[in-house]
Amino acid sequence: MDPIIILHAGIATGTVLLFACIGAIFNERAGILNLGVEGMMLIGAMAGYSVALSTGSAWVGMIAAFIAGGLLSVAHAVVTIHFQADQVVSGLSLTFLGTGLSTVLGEGLSSQAAPTISDVTIPLLGNIPFIGSVFFENHSPLVYLGYLLIPAAWFYIFRTRPGMTLRAIGEKPEAADVLGISVYRQRYAYVIFGGCMAGLAGGIISLSVSPGWYSVQTTSGQGWIAVGLVIFAQWNPVRAAIGSFLFGALRRGILDLQGPATLFGFDNPLFINANLGFFLKMLPFILIILALVIGSNQARRKRLGAPAALGVPYIRGERGL
Amino acid sequence: MRLEIEKRVDDLPWWAPAALSVGAVVLAFVVGGIIFKLIGGEPIRVFGFFIRNTFGSWPAFSDTLVKATPLIFTGLACTVAFKMKMWNIGAEGQLFMGAWFASFVVLFPLVSPETSRWIVIPLMMIFGMVGGGIYGFIPGWLKARYNVNEIITTLMLNYVAFEWVNYWIFDQWSDAGFQMSPTFAKNAWLPRLTDYARQFRAFSGITLHLGVIIALIAVVIVWWLLSKSQWGFEVKLIGDNPDAARYSGVHIKRNIILVLMVSGALAGLAGMIEVTGVVHRLQQQISPGYGFTGIIVAWLAKLNPVAVILVSILFGALIIASREIQPAGISQMLQGLILFFIISSEVFTRYKVKLVRNSAAVVGAD
Numbered sequence: 097m098d099p100i101i102i103l104h105a106g107i108a109t110g111t112v113l114l115f116a117c118i119g120a121i122f123n124e125r126a127g128i129l130n131l132g133v134e135g136m137m138l139i140g141a142m143a144g145y146s147v148a149l150s151t152g153s154a155w156v157g158m159i160a161a162f163i164a165g166g167l168l169s170v171a172h173a174v175v176t177i178h179f180q181a182d183q184v185v186s187g188l189s190l191t192f193l194g195t196g197l198s199t200v201l202g203e204g205l206s207s208q209a210a211p212t213i214s215d216v217t218i219p220l221l222g223n224i225p226f227i228g229s230v231f232f233e234n235h236s237p238l239v240y241l242g243y244l245l246i247p248a249a250w251f252y253i254f255r256t257r258p259g260m261t262l263r264a265i266g267e268k269p270e271a272a273d274v275l276g277i278s279v280y281r282q283r284y285a286y287v288i289f290g291g292c293m294a295g296l297a298g299g300i301i302s303l304s305v306s307p308g309w310y311s312v313q314t315t316s317g318q319g320w321i322a323v324g325l326v327i328f329a330q331w332n333p334v335r336a337a338i339g340s341f342l343f344g345a346l347r348r349g350i351l352d353l354q355g356p357a358t359l360f361g362f363d364n365p366l367f368i369n370a371n372l373g374f375f376l377k378m379l380p381f382i383l384i385i386l387a388l389v390i391g392s393n394q395a396r397r398k399r400l401g402a403p404a405a406l407g408v409p410y411i412r413g414e415r416g417l
Numbered sequence: 418m419r420l421e422i423e424k425r426v427d428d429l430p431w432w433a434p435a436a437l438s439v440g441a442v443v444l445a446f447v448v449g450g451i452i453f454k455l456i457g458g459e460p461i462r463v464f465g466f467f468i469r470n471t472f473g474s475w476p477a478f479s480d481t482l483v484k485a486t487p488l489i490f491t492g493l494a495c496t497v498a499f500k501m502k503m504w505n506i507g508a509e510g511q512l513f514m515g516a517w518f519a520s521f522v523v524l525f526p527l528v529s530p531e532t533s534r535w536i537v538i539p540l541m542m543i544f545g546m547v548g549g550g551i552y553g554f555i556p557g558w559l560k561a562r563y564n565v566n567e568i569i570t571t572l573m574l575n576y577v578a579f580e581w582v583n584y585w586i587f588d589q590w591s592d593a594g595f596q597m598s599p600t601f602a603k604n605a606w607l608p609r610l611t612d613y614a615r616q617f618r619a620f621s622g623i624t625l626h627l628g629v630i631i632a633l634i635a636v637v638i639v640w641w642l643l644s645k646s647q648w649g650f651e652v653k654l655i656g657d658n659p660d661a662a663r664y665s666g667v668h669i670k671r672n673i674i675l676v677l678m679v680s681g682a683l684a685g686l687a688g689m690i691e692v693t694g695v696v697h698r699l700q701q702q703i704s705p706g707y708g709f710t711g712i713i714v715a716w717l718a719k720l721n722p723v724a725v726i727l728v729s730i731l732f733g734a735l736i737i738a739s740r741e742i743q744p745a746g747i748s749q750m751l752q753g754l755i756l757f758f759i760i761s762s763e764v765f766t767r768y769k770v771k772l773v774r775n776s777a778a779v780v781g782a783d
Binding site: 135171174180181184186188189191192193194195196197198199203317323369371372374375381385393 | 559713756
């Protein structure tokens with residue numbers, strides 16, 4: 097129950113959620129809900145692992161993961177943007193497709209060991225007591241990339257011209273269209289970007305944070321947690337980062353409760369009966385539901401909401417609502 | 418030449434939705450076959466094998482129907498919820514909770530092994546429905562009270578339900594340390610055709626059980642509820658036009674909770690049917706994802722309760738096939754493809770897609 101170990105592990109597993117969550121923030125800000133994050137993560141994890149095996153380079157694998165997630169999301173983009181299909185159902189089918197495809201193509205991968213990306217320590221910063229050992233010591237390079245991604249995504253969405261366009265096509269696409277912005281093209285780009293990020297998140301799992309390919313257990317529902325975190329984050333990358341890292345740390349902390357024989361001077365019931373651990377495993381999922389309740393409540397009080405056109409297909413030449 | 422899409426004003430012929438569904442399934446099999454071929458499989462041979470093992474003989478067809486039965490329930494569960502645009506993707510968890518509650522009757526135990534089957538089975542049905550219903554109430558209440566997205570809550574509750582059942586089969590109800598409950602006494606078994614093999618030789622080895630009849634009754638009830646009752650009208654109104662529903666005084670919040678409870682109860686029945694009709698004990702492997710497949714069943718059936726029966730039989734066959742065909746993900750991949758082609762095909766019901774010459778397009782441009 098060392099707080100440094102728990103927080104350190106939380107940052108590492110939280111990074112996976114962070115990438116998937118920020119990717120989803122972009123496509124949802126553009127007005128397209130993609131529930132297929134879990135499927136895209138699995139495809140990314142599988143493709144990354146497979147390519148790393150065949151090329152011998154984990155970094156090439158990581159790029160493959162990025163591309164694979166993006167490729168799968170093209171299907172969602174075509175169906176929801178051009179065919180105006182229901183985004184919920186299309187996202188669900190993407191999860192089925194991604195899960196099925198990755199199990200089929202990933203057959204036999206688990207028995208082979210692919211190269212992985214090793215952890216690095218940031219000089220100087222890593223020497224700071226406590227903060228250094230939690231944030232800057234022995235982490236995957238992708239963790240540090242994640243640190244950079246948070247302010248970059250925030251700046252892009254809230255402080256740049258393209259970011260303003262992005263918010264416009266998610267709030268009032270017909271107004272954006274009047275201004276000469278190609279709503280379809282932009283939406284395609286952001287859906288594919290979201291897919292790439294989800295794929296990358298998968299690659300981070302299989303090649304760096306907890307290396308290996310374990311079929312559906314590789315992600316074990318983390319894609320869905322990322323989708324839930326987007327709502328908790330109120331479509332803001334900074335809140336997404338807080339949510340992802342906190343959630344990663346809580347998950348690890350909960351698991352660590354099982355280790356010691358005594359907790360706070362009492363006999364640890366979890367140590368005596370390991371089967372009570374099943375209740376611990378429920379906690380992350382219950383916590384996400386609680387986070388959503390809190391998030392929805394706050395959003396209602398501050399009158400913040402989802403992007404107005406989220407989930408609504410844009411049909412050029414038809415009057416918007 | 419370029420592709421032009423314009424809004425459809427005329428109505429499609431009556432057979433078009435069915436034709437589109439069949440087309441989507443065929444296309445999914447073709448694309449799935451190509452992928453299978455690319456990874457070195459033999460799609461034609463496997464397809465023949467698939468047909469033989471699912472529809473080729475009476476025992477095989479009976480196995481298919483046994484797998485179709487829980488799908489009818491979960492398909493109906495999703496149909497009811499989707500009619501109101503309530504995205505219940507927690508039918509899998511509701512199924513597990515229904516199975517747990519039904520098992521509670523015999524494992525707690527509320528009844529003795531000597532109690533008449535005519536008391537035990539209906540009691541288990543009620544418990545299964547209550548279990549699933551409670552599990553549908555939670556996301557419904559959260560949605561109505563706090564406006565929490567039901568997609569995420571129903572999904573998260575699936576994982577909670579798995580761990581809940583795990584705890585009981587690993588701990589309290591474990592059968593001599595195995596990760597399953599003891600086998601139920603015979604009074605908690607749904608009657609099967611093979612039980613009557615002594616009177617009718619042809620029934621020998623046929624595993625079809627009473628659950629299929631209960632499923633058909635459920636289809637009739639859901640059909641009546643959705644297309645004949647006042648409540649069904651309200652549900653459809655809220656789904657199609659929530660503003661109109663609000664102005665006409667329909668109680669939306671109450672209906673959100675109610676529709677998810679009905680949906681959960683139907684999925685809970687699927688769990689009850691599986692433990693009493695097929696495995697006769699509570700264990701992890703009661704469902705190969707019936708709850709998730711129910712989503713696709715409902716959509717492929719175009720939210721029509723009667724069509725759910727046919728689609729369930731097709732997907733029951735797919736589940737049988739997935740046990741035999743390697744790699745195991747093939748069936749799930751096919752399910753994803755089918756759903757994808759179905760929603761893509763819907764563009765044809767709303768729009769006309771046609772090829773136009775470039776010169777004509779210039780005239781028609783904006």
